[in-house]
Amino acid sequence: MGLRIEVTKVAKAYNGNPVLRDCSYNFAPGLTYALQGPNGSGKSTLLRFLALLEAPDTGSVDYLENSTVLPINLELRRRFTLVLPRPGIFNTTVFNNVAYGLKIRGVKSGEIEARVDTILETVGLSHKRSQRALDLSSGETKRLGLARAMVLAPEILFLDEPTANIDPLNTDIIEEIILKMKAGGQTTILLITHDPAQAERLGDRLLLMKEGKLVPG
Amino acid sequence: MTEFFLFLSQINPGELWGIVWLSLWVSGAGLLLATALALPLAALLALKRFPGRDAVVNILHTFMGLPPVVLGLLLYLLLSRAGPLGVLGLLYTPTAMILAQTILALPIVAALAHSAIVNVDPVVRQAAVTLGATARQQAFTVIREARYGIVSGIMAGFGRANAELGAVLIVGGNIAGYTRVMTTSIALETDKGNFELGIVLGLILLALSLLVNLALRRLQKRGQSAGAELSSWA
Numbered sequence: 001m002g003l004r005i006e007v008t009k010v011a012k013a014y015n016g017n018p019v020l021r022d023c024s025y026n027f028a029p030g031l032t033y034a035l036q037g038p039n040g041s042g043k044s045t046l047l048r049f050l051a052l053l054e055a056p057d058t059g060s061v062d063y064l065e066n067s068t069v070l071p072i073n074l075e076l077r078r079r080f081t082l083v084l085p086r087p088g089i090f091n092t093t094v095f096n097n098v099a100y101g102l103k104i105r106g107v108k109s110g111e112i113e114a115r116v117d118t119i120l121e122t123v124g125l126s127h128k129r130s131q132r133a134l135d136l137s138s139g140e141t142k143r144l145g146l147a148r149a150m151v152l153a154p155e156i157l158f159l160d161e162p163t164a165n166i167d168p169l170n171t172d173i174i175e176e177i178i179l180k181m182k183a184g185g186q187t188t189i190l191l192i193t194h195d196p197a198q199a200e201r202l203g204d205r206l207l208l209m210k211e212g213k214l215v216p217g
Numbered sequence: 218m219t220e221f222f223l224f225l226s227q228i229n230p231g232e233l234w235g236i237v238w239l240s241l242w243v244s245g246a247g248l249l250l251a252t253a254l255a256l257p258l259a260a261l262l263a264l265k266r267f268p269g270r271d272a273v274v275n276i277l278h279t280f281m282g283l284p285p286v287v288l289g290l291l292l293y294l295l296l297s298r299a300g301p302l303g304v305l306g307l308l309y310t311p312t313a314m315i316l317a318q319t320i321l322a323l324p325i326v327a328a329l330a331h332s333a334i335v336n337v338d339p340v341v342r343q344a345a346v347t348l349g350a351t352a353r354q355q356a357f358t359v360i361r362e363a364r365y366g367i368v369s370g371i372m373a374g375f376g377r378a379n380a381e382l383g384a385v386l387i388v389g390g391n392i393a394g395y396t397r398v399m400t401t402s403i404a405l406e407t408d409k410g411n412f413e414l415g416i417v418l419g420l421i422l423l424a425l426s427l428l429v430n431l432a433l434r435r436l437q438k439r440g441q442s443a444g445a446e447l448s449s450w451a
Contacts, residue, residue, distance in 0.1 A: 053343060074349070077349055078349040081348060081349070082347040083347070084340060084343060084347065087340075087344060088338065088342075088344025088345075089344075090341065090344070090358065090361075090362060091362055091365075092361075100345075100348055100358075104349060104351070105349065148344075148348065149348070152348065
């Protein structure tokens with residue numbers, strides 16, 4: 001069945017200024033959602049709520065499986081992942097960055113090697129495997145952030161502006177990767193983009209953040 | 218110059234190496250103990266919120282400038298026979314010197330390690346959360362990101378311990394073959410007018426400091442970005 005996310009009347013205000021107001025939506029499993037909206041409209045805030053990084057002022061974010069609301073715990077958190085706009089790359093090698101999520105899950109080293117190498121191949125960073133990750137270009141850094149999440153095979157992948165501030169070549173590579181994941185049908189993807197054409201290319205459902213609410217785009 | 222080399226040949230190597238070894242042992246053990254205590258303290262102060270946290274940080278920063286002679290005096294009063302810890306019989310022993318070095322290096326290592334940890338980009342911890350790290354794993358990740366700054370703190374702590382004179386002189390007593398270290402020997406030889414021996418000991422002290430710092434710097438450089446240095450045209 002897969003994980004379903006139910007957002008119910010979520011609201012959030014910063015310094016008294018409301019960003020999200022009674023925002024509700026149901027995210028179905030296996031689909032790719034492209035979320036658009038002006039800067040400061042609350043897109044990233046919503047994504048952080050969905051990824052359980054923060055809690056809304058009011059309202060709720062529930063994860064459901066077979067119509068049962070799942071308790072919020074580490075087990076649930078490890079079923080999805082969020083790639084931040086600045087991915088927060090660790091000061092170590094490219095390999096160690098991608099291996100991080102697997103290591104903390106106690107995956108055996110042989111399996112880690114194999115899975116990381118496969119993902120590095122997918123994102124075109126195999127040749128940078130032993131290089132210091134902080135020395136990568138911004139496009140490569142975005143790809144590394146994506147690889148670090150993909151290697152965990154999450155059921156839901158949140159991508160906050162995965163192609164912002166990078167060149168067209170890297171944008172094409174990242175879009176290609178997202179399209180491949182989408183074709184696999186195993187992952188629900190929710191991505192934020194400012195590019196309407198990209199939203200059309202990648203999204204099954206287009207959403208717009210308007211006056212603090214999610215509306216069809 | 219010939220006279221200098223003639224002088225060098227007259228130094229008793231056994232005594233000299235005894236002094237060097239004790240210096241390294243006292244500074245090394247003091248630094249090791251200080252680091253073992255300072256790192257958990259720095260991590261706690263940087264990663265946990267609790268009442269009085271800022272006060273502890275302020276105290277640490279204040280103690281970075283603790284005058285060694287003042288510490289020596291306090292330890293002397295504590296460890297002397299009439300003092301509350303006099304029963305332990307630690308005064309004029311290497312253990313008392315290690316204790317002094319630990320207390321002197323601890324605030325330096327802790328304050329600099331704390332500073333390194335709090336300056337780690339918050340997005341690193343968030344990334345760890347998004348990748349499924351537990352609270353403990355997040356903390357270790359942040360500390361690991363601060364490792365090069367922590368090494369700087371350890372280097373500064375070593376500098377403090379290695380160059381220290383006042384406290385180890387007071388609590389160690391500069392007893393030949395037992396508590397005599399390089400700094401106390403230099404002070405003694407200077408008093409006696411043996412400037413050549415003082416200079417030789419000073420050079421050895423500097424060379425040791427250089428070796429330790431080179432090793433730590435080598436470790437640090439591994440984490441330095443290629444782009445961190447200015448280009449020749451900049």
